[in-house]
Amino acid sequence: xxxxxxxxxxxxxxxxxxxxxxxxxxxxxxxxxxxxxxxxxxxxxxxxxxxxxxxxxxxxxxxxxxxxxxxxxxxxxxxxxxxxxxxxxxxxxxxxxxxxxxxxxxxxxxxxxxxxxxxxxxxxxxxxxxxxxxxxxxxxxxxxxxxxxxxxxxxxxxxxxxxxxxxxxxxxxxxxxxxxxxxxxxxxxxxxxxxxxxxxxxxxxxxxxxxxxxxxxxxxxxxxxxxxxxxxxxxxxxxxxxxxxxxxxxxxxxxxxxxxxxxxxxxxxxxxxxxxxxxxxxxxxxxxxxxxxxxxxxxxxxxxxxxxxxxxxxxxxxxxxxxxxxxxxxxxxxxx
Numbered sequence: 543x544x545x546x547x548x549x550x551x552x553x554x555x556x557x558x559x560x561x562x563x564x565x566x567x568x569x570x571x572x573x574x575x576x577x578x579x580x581x582x583x584x585x586x587x588x589x590x591x592x593x594x595x596x597x598x599x600x601x602x603x604x605x606x607x608x609x610x611x612x613x614x615x616x617x618x619x620x621x622x623x624x625x626x627x628x629x630x631x632x633x634x635x636x637x638x639x640x641x642x643x644x645x646x647x648x649x650x651x652x653x654x655x656x657x658x659x660x661x662x663x664x665x666x667x668x669x670x671x672x673x674x675x676x677x678x679x680x681x682x683x684x685x686x687x688x689x690x691x692x693x694x695x696x697x698x699x700x701x702x703x704x705x706x707x708x709x710x711x712x713x714x715x716x717x718x719x720x721x722x723x724x725x726x727x728x729x730x731x732x733x734x735x736x737x738x739x740x741x742x743x744x745x746x747x748x749x750x751x752x753x754x755x756x757x758x759x760x761x762x763x764x765x766x767x768x769x770x771x772x773x774x775x776x777x778x779x780x781x782x783x784x785x786x787x788x789x790x791x792x793x794x795x796x797x798x799x800x801x802x803x804x805x806x807x808x809x810x811x812x813x814x815x816x817x818x819x820x821x822x823x824x825x826x827x828x829x830x831x832x833x834x835x836x837x838x839x840x841x842x843x844x845x846x847x848x849x850x851x852x853x854x855x856x857x858x859x860x861x862x863x864x865x866x867x868x869x870x871x872x873x874x875x876x877x878x
Contacts, residue, residue, distance in 0.1 A: 571623060656867050790857070
């Protein structure tokens with residue numbers, strides 16, 4: 543394992559991961575870290591722990607501001623471009639595709655092992671898993687299968703349920719299941735919308751510089767097997783995950799849906815139904831904090847500067863209240 547200069551430039555490095563899943567398949571992922579190149583900074587840093595970030599579907603890690611925020615709070619920051627996404631894309635594989643969300647487990651496990659073995663990682667330092675959108679769903683499900691492996695979970699607009707309700711999901715699931723079973727990589731002809739991309743990309747009306755090879759304007763094609771895997775994850779969340787760690791969920795305070803661009807999409811979640819996400823968040827575990835961000839986009843940390851300033855302030859308050867409160871680990875994790 544060798545760290546090399548990352549596409550994000552100064553203070554970012556990345557390394558490739560080839561992880562063997564429980565099915566015996568080797569999948570390629572990429573771990574990114576934020577680490578100052580200044581050696582004096584390296585000598586004096588005393589991190590309180592580490593944060594691992596999981597991106598959403600058809601996405602990759604690019605938010606250097608988020609990495610800088612965590613560094614300022616005293617944490618080593620890492621992000622994982624999961625297989626078939628971003629830096630891990632391979633020409634012979636379908637972009638964004640996964641047949642089972644558990645297929646991500648091996649690369650997440652390996653990433654965490656690398657993080658814990660890093661020089662300077664404090665003994666007993668906390669590990670926080672953070673996920674956005676589909677990455678938030680993956681993070682929550684992974685945490686439920688690996689109790690005791692992390693100390694905190696932070697979810698940024700996690701995709702915990704379909705628009706509307708579980709009834710909508712069940713109906714869609716029944717239609718997709720036969721195709722997913724027989725021809726899982728079949729592309730489903732669904733309406734394509736680029737409204738969220740329009741609101742964030744500097745090539746459109748946003749402020750963020752995105753590599754369209756890694757984050758295409760209309761996202762990757764939706765395949766039956768992938769959608770079936772997401773539905774299965776939603777079903778697990780609906781039954782309750784019983785997470786034993788403190789959980790923070792951040793969402794926009796409003797959603798904007800439809801097939802025609804609306805100005806409200808500049809200050810709301812144009813991807814998910816935030817009402818049903820807030821409801822599902824309460825089924826994650828015994829200690830869940832919900833923060834609803836006025837004017838927030840689908841990724842609240844890509845919102846307009848005043849809005850994300852509010853989001854960061856709320857995140858910092860939670861960090862101080864839970865992660866840096868000094869409470870014993872068993873109390874923080876909700877154990878009796």
